Amino acid sequence: MSALLSTRALSKSFAGLRAVHEVDFDLEPGEIRALIGPNGAGKTTFVSMLIGRVAPTSGTIHFEGRDITRLPAHARVRLGMAYTFQITSVFARLDVAENVALAARRRLGGDRAAVARETAAVLERVGLAGHGDALAGDLSYGHQRLVELAMGLAQAPRLLILDEPTQGLAEGEIAAFRRLIRDVAAEATVLLIEHNMGVVMALADRITVLDFGEVLAEGSPAEIHGSAAVQAAYLGTGADA
Amino acid sequence: MNARILALHGGLLALLLALHFVLPVYHHGNLARVMVLACYAIGYNLLFGYTGLLSLGHAMFFAAGMYGMGMPLYHLGLGAELAFLAGIAAAGGLALVVGLLALRTVGVAFMIVTLMFSQAFYLAILLAARWTRGDEGLVLAGADRVLFGLDLTDPDIRYLLALGLFALCLSAALWLVRRPFGRVLVAIRENPERAELLGYDIFRHKLAAVVLSGMFSGAAGAAYGLMFGYVGASFAEVHFSIFPLLWVLLGGAGTVIGPFFGVLFMFYLIDISSGLTPAYMLVAGVALVLLTLFAPQGLVGEVRRRWLRWLP
Amino acid sequence: MEFGPYLMLAALEGAVTAAVLALMAAGLSLVFGVMRVVNVAHGEFYMLGAVLAFVVAGMAGGGALGFVAALVAVPLIVGALAVAADVTVLKRVGYDPERTIVATIGILYILQQVTLMGYGPDARPVAAPFNQRIALPWVEWGAGGPSLYWPWGLSITSYKLFVIGAAVVVLALLWILMTRTRIGLVMRATQLDRETAQAFGIPVERVYALVFGLGAGLAALAGVLIVPIQQAHYLMGGDALLLSFIVVIIGGLGSLPGTLIAALLIGLSDGILSVFFSPTLAKIVATLLVALVLVFRPQGLMGKPAR
Numbered sequence: 001m002s003a004l005l006s007t008r009a010l011s012k013s014f015a016g017l018r019a020v021h022e023v024d025f026d027l028e029p030g031e032i033r034a035l036i037g038p039n040g041a042g043k044t045t046f047v048s049m050l051i052g053r054v055a056p057t058s059g060t061i062h063f064e065g066r067d068i069t070r071l072p073a074h075a076r077v078r079l080g081m082a083y084t085f086q087i088t089s090v091f092a093r094l095d096v097a098e099n100v101a102l103a104a105r106r107r108l109g110g111d112r113a114a115v116a117r118e119t120a121a122v123l124e125r126v127g128l129a130g131h132g133d134a135l136a137g138d139l140s141y142g143h144q145r146l147v148e149l150a151m152g153l154a155q156a157p158r159l160l161i162l163d164e165p166t167q168g169l170a171e172g173e174i175a176a177f178r179r180l181i182r183d184v185a186a187e188a189t190v191l192l193i194e195h196n197m198g199v200v201m202a203l204a205d206r207i208t209v210l211d212f213g214e215v216l217a218e219g220s221p222a223e224i225h226g227s228a229a230v231q232a233a234y235l236g237t238g239a240d241a
Numbered sequence: 242m243n244a245r246i247l248a249l250h251g252g253l254l255a256l257l258l259a260l261h262f263v264l265p266v267y268h269h270g271n272l273a274r275v276m277v278l279a280c281y282a283i284g285y286n287l288l289f290g291y292t293g294l295l296s297l298g299h300a301m302f303f304a305a306g307m308y309g310m311g312m313p314l315y316h317l318g319l320g321a322e323l324a325f326l327a328g329i330a331a332a333g334g335l336a337l338v339v340g341l342l343a344l345r346t347v348g349v350a351f352m353i354v355t356l357m358f359s360q361a362f363y364l365a366i367l368l369a370a371r372w373t374r375g376d377e378g379l380v381l382a383g384a385d386r387v388l389f390g391l392d393l394t395d396p397d398i399r400y401l402l403a404l405g406l407f408a409l410c411l412s413a414a415l416w417l418v419r420r421p422f423g424r425v426l427v428a429i430r431e432n433p434e435r436a437e438l439l440g441y442d443i444f445r446h447k448l449a450a451v452v453l454s455g456m457f458s459g460a461a462g463a464a465y466g467l468m469f470g471y472v473g474a475s476f477a478e479v480h481f482s483i484f485p486l487l488w489v490l491l492g493g494a495g496t497v498i499g500p501f502f503g504v505l506f507m508f509y510l511i512d513i514s515s516g517l518t519p520a521y522m523l524v525a526g527v528a529l530v531l532l533t534l535f536a537p538q539g540l541v542g543e544v545r546r547r548w549l550r551w552l553p
Numbered sequence: 554m555e556f557g558p559y560l561m562l563a564a565l566e567g568a569v570t571a572a573v574l575a576l577m578a579a580g581l582s583l584v585f586g587v588m589r590v591v592n593v594a595h596g597e598f599y600m601l602g603a604v605l606a607f608v609v610a611g612m613a614g615g616g617a618l619g620f621v622a623a624l625v626a627v628p629l630i631v632g633a634l635a636v637a638a639d640v641t642v643l644k645r646v647g648y649d650p651e652r653t654i655v656a657t658i659g660i661l662y663i664l665q666q667v668t669l670m671g672y673g674p675d676a677r678p679v680a681a682p683f684n685q686r687i688a689l690p691w692v693e694w695g696a697g698g699p700s701l702y703w704p705w706g707l708s709i710t711s712y713k714l715f716v717i718g719a720a721v722v723v724l725a726l727l728w729i730l731m732t733r734t735r736i737g738l739v740m741r742a743t744q745l746d747r748e749t750a751q752a753f754g755i756p757v758e759r760v761y762a763l764v765f766g767l768g769a770g771l772a773a774l775a776g777v778l779i780v781p782i783q784q785a786h787y788l789m790g791g792d793a794l795l796l797s798f799i800v801v802i803i804g805g806l807g808s809l810p811g812t813l814i815a816a817l818l819i820g821l822s823d824g825i826l827s828v829f830f831s832p833t834l835a836k837i838v839a840t841l842l843v844a845l846v847l848v849f850r851p852q853g854l855m856g857k858p859a860r
Contacts, residue, residue, distance in 0.1 A: 295654075295655075342845070343844075346847060352591075352651070353591070354844045357843050358840075364833050364840065479791070518670060520666035520669040522666050526660065526661065526664075528659070529659030533642075533652050534656070
């Protein structure tokens, strides 16, 4: 099997409450996968287990054929996974360039010139080229989301997990963001948790639907759009579409 | 940018060297003490100012350096050079053990755990009075205080060696905080969870910071003992853990040059007030409260915030 | 004296220590529980209690009347002082846990050094209002079965019994205050969730000031009670603070019942252990024990694991 990332019977309970229940999940290299589901479906808990922020109650996680279930988060990141936070988590009192440089430096080491080049390139790519000297905490919310994404890109990950990246962004920013993710997908596999169905339908190669901590459906955007079960559980509410 | 930083720190060292030739005896001696204590403050700042870990027990590292140097020198007749290294090693070893345990906690628990370990260390010095001479301490003979042929009882040599040690600590700190390692420490201080998810092993970085900080403090302790010929339990007391916190807060946490000014300022404040009243520690108390309330950035921190954002 | 009576004497002395310690630690625990801050100056409120007891008792003409005056007035004075410290300092650093510790270290030095300036470096006693020696019996198994006798030296003073009794009464009142009154309910609500409490119209800042004052008042009361046994000295706060830390941490931070059990445990074992070990060694062991409890069982020996 050639899956980049796979989980088997992955479960998490909080004080007896089943947040995620026996999820089998396979991510193929190079795809853009969207993970959708109603609020409280367990999406964030699920990806938190993938990256190692939350320890699973049971089940296994493999990345590139290697069992990473017990690895700490930083070791998973070193293997080539990157994660951007749902609630923006930048280094607010450091400048934007240093935020991104911190992400690049782990990979490039003490080579200052290489780090500076990579930082400048990534900032250019996300459209923050002129903001390198600003303190990250002084940026607008939309720009902070871009810093978050730039930190993900600067790590040159093989798998980029984006937890609700467009939340709170304006329409114009979302369009730019969509182009950017298309672009990133050429180099990295992308796992996207997203509420904005427009973004999901436009970007995703495949969609996985979580509901009550279980996989409700999985398929191409067209299949998911046509699925009655998904309609009932999720799209039917129409709230986020 | 590099030139500015070099000029500033090099300038301070050059000024201190120039002062050697002009200062009156009393202040000359004071400044030698201030420079050694500044090394202690630099070590403390590495952990508190850069890594964001507030220890209330650094006196144990200072004292471990002092006793680690003093006891082999006093009892075994070890040469001053090796004794000095033994002091640093003792402090580093203690810091490793304390770090491995205390770093399992964060925040307030970390503060209290370090306080408790330090208190236990202080009491252990009193308990082992047979070797440490308890409260009395060890007075090192002048004949033993010779470092590479330099007689440490001579105030001029003392001043220059203190300056040498300070220059070494200052440059080492400057180098460390500008390296990737130092940047990661700052990242951990600012947002440990984010740093972890950039692939940095937080625990190992913190542990390294504790050990380095302990070794700086130990070097200062060992040097202080050698230069002034006395190794005493009072240096392991709680006061001596509070002092570096006070110096660093006053000078500016997370600045390379701040700790020196913190020590200098506090040293003279206490020096002047102890001439007026036995309750001179009142100054320390008032300073702590005022700093927490009005100037959490400290002197150099405030300068950096207002004018010189490039200060490391 | 034989071993049995000797141990009983140590246990009784330990019970006195435990009583004073429980009062003090209850104050520290209350402050930590409700406000989530560690008050490093707590030992100095205890010291102030003892020193002011000397001052107030002297002003009231000494004797039993002087002592009663101190017992009533001193905790109120110290409590008011603590409220002032809360409003002028702690409130302004927003009860940030780390900055509060640094600020209370500052307050510690201020209180201690001002006491040194005003009261001086000497240790001074206050006379106990009553101090009858009460001889205690011991059981002996002789040829004719168990019989009671009064070993020489096995005794306690009426004042020490009073201290134990007073601590029990005060702690019971504190318990009733916390569990049966509106003020207690408000305190517990603030402890559970500061924001929600605020949203429900609880004046959180006034509650904090009150709690800080109450905590300091308890420490001061402990200080007043101890002066007839142990003299008042400006440096007496340090050891007391350390012991209360130990009690509060072992009992589980912020848990009142845990604190009481731990005070009993530490007080009794302190009395009994110091019979066998050097006090320094006993202190080292206790200090390391606390550090290790915090490292490996931060919820305390008696607390339940968090979540």
